[in-house]
Amino acid sequence: KELVFSGVQPTGNLHLGNYLGALQKFVALQDSHECIYCVVDLHSLTATLVHEDLAEQTRSITAAFLAAGIDPKKHIVFNQSQVMQHAELAWIFNCVARIGWMNRMTQFKDKAGKDRENASLGLLAYPSLMAADILVYRATHVPVGDDQKQHLELTRDIAQKFNNDFSSRIADLCYGVEMDVGEEKVNGFFPLTEPLIDGPVTRVMSLRDGSKKMSKSDPSDLSRINLTDDADAISKKIKKAKTDPEALPSEEAGLEGRPEALNLVGIYAALSGKTRADVLADFGGRQFSEFKPALADLAVDKLSPIATEMRRISADPGYIDSVLREGSGRAREKAEATMKMVREIIGLIGD
Numbered sequence: 001k002e003l004v005f006s007g008v009q010p011t012g013n014l015h016l017g018n019y020l021g022a023l024q025k026f027v028a029l030q031d032s033h034e035c036i037y038c039v040v041d042l043h044s045l046t047a048t049l050v051h052e053d054l055a056e057q058t059r060s061i062t063a064a065f066l067a068a069g070i071d072p073k074k075h076i077v078f079n080q081s082q083v084m085q086h087a088e089l090a091w092i093f094n095c096v097a098r099i100g101w102m103n104r105m106t107q108f109k110d111k112a113g114k115d116r117e118n119a120s121l122g123l124l125a126y127p128s129l130m131a132a133d134i135l136v137y138r139a140t141h142v143p144v145g146d147d148q149k150q151h152l153e154l155t156r157d158i159a160q161k162f163n164n165d166f167s168s169r170i171a172d173l174c175y176g177v178e179m180d181v182g183e184e185k186v187n188g189f190f191p192l193t194e195p196l197i198d199g200p201v202t203r204v205m206s207l208r209d210g211s212k213k214m215s216k217s218d219p220s221d222l223s224r225i226n227l228t229d230d231a232d233a234i235s236k237k238i239k240k241a242k243t244d245p246e247a248l249p250s251e252e253a254g255l256e257g258r259p260e261a262l263n264l265v266g267i268y269a270a271l272s273g274k275t276r277a278d279v280l281a282d283f284g285g286r287q288f289s290e291f292k293p294a295l296a297d298l299a300v301d302k303l304s305p306i307a308t309e310m311r312r313i314s315a316d317p318g319y320i321d322s323v324l325r326e327g328s329g330r331a332r333e334k335a336e337a338t339m340k341m342v343r344e345i346i347g348l349i350g351d
């Protein structure tokens with residue numbers, strides 16, 4: 001049975017990259033799938049342990065989920081730290097995964113910077129906790145941006161190693177499910193989760209630098225469009241966005257070697273529900289001075305209702321906390337059902 005899981009860290013203001021890479025897809029999957037969406041507060045400790053505004057940011061991400069249209073009655077919305085089974089499974093995965101696997105992660109290299117010895121151990125183990133988030137529900141699909149592709153591959157590696165290492169226990173206890181691994185049919189406990197990374201922009205780039213992803217933690221606010229920016233701020237940032245001096249091409253091939261143009265056309269396509277080819281059919285031959293205002297109008301149209309709704313929801317923190325509490329209760333039941341089996345497979349004594 002298909003089950004969707006995904007998470008967002010409470011590390012700052014959500015931006016257009018989070019919206020197009022994650023939130024917009026979360027909303028779209030609700031009609032066809034059972035979904036679990038999580039504010040991953042434990043993950044946010046890997047960068048800075050002391051967050052004065054952690055609670056406020058956790059509520060703000062939750063408000064964004066709800067404002068974007070996620071239904072917390074039909075699906076599960078909660079914060080990670082209220083379901084301790086995530087941390088428990090992460091520990092087991094720390095013992096499944098190899099240090100070499102973690103050392104190869106590009107997110108770790110980027111975030112740790114030059115002084116790697118001084119990065120938190122949690123930052124290195126981040127993908128192991130992420131694998132636990134997903135696999136504690138035995139989720140089959142994870143909507144994410146392209147930057148998380150490598151972590152999803154590692155999640156599959158962890159699942160596969162666990163399935164192999166404990167294959168006879170899994171079979172003895174009859175806890176396996178039939179799954180396809182390449183050509184073979186294998187009986188495993190954890191599914192080999194698929195990332196859902198499609199659409200016209202899978203990685204929204206910084207507005208200031210077409211080679212860097214748009215990120216919550218970029219020090220320049222001009223590099224990103226925040227979900228809460230007003231119409232003036234959105235227009236100003238798009239107007240100032242870095243571009244080249246050429247007009248837009250009429251065909252996609254013409255975007256090659258033009259990362260900033262590719263990014264803006266991709267954003268336009270994703271926001272309007274069109275393909276990049278459609279957008280270029282409309283704007284090919286036009287200058288950025290014409291395209292940028294059209295893009296700004298579209299972004300304001302799509303984002304301002306979400307910002308308004310976020311403000312409305314955020315005015316009632318008690319309501320947000322009740323959504324998280326209720327969602328955590330439902331998540332905990334599912335996670336505990338998995339952990340009972342995991343403890344038994346491994347041979348840990350429990351009730």
Ligand code: ATP
Binds near residue numbers: 007018020147205216
């Ligand atoms: P941080 O800089 O703190 O890591 P972030 O912006 O990367 O913040 P995350 O909470 O790590 O946000 O990621 C939440 C989701 O947003 C993930 O699915 C991630 O793939 C997606 N995402 C983040 N940045 C982008 C981007 N620039 N383009 C598309 N998707 C993105």
Ligand code: MG
């Ligand atoms: Mg990130």
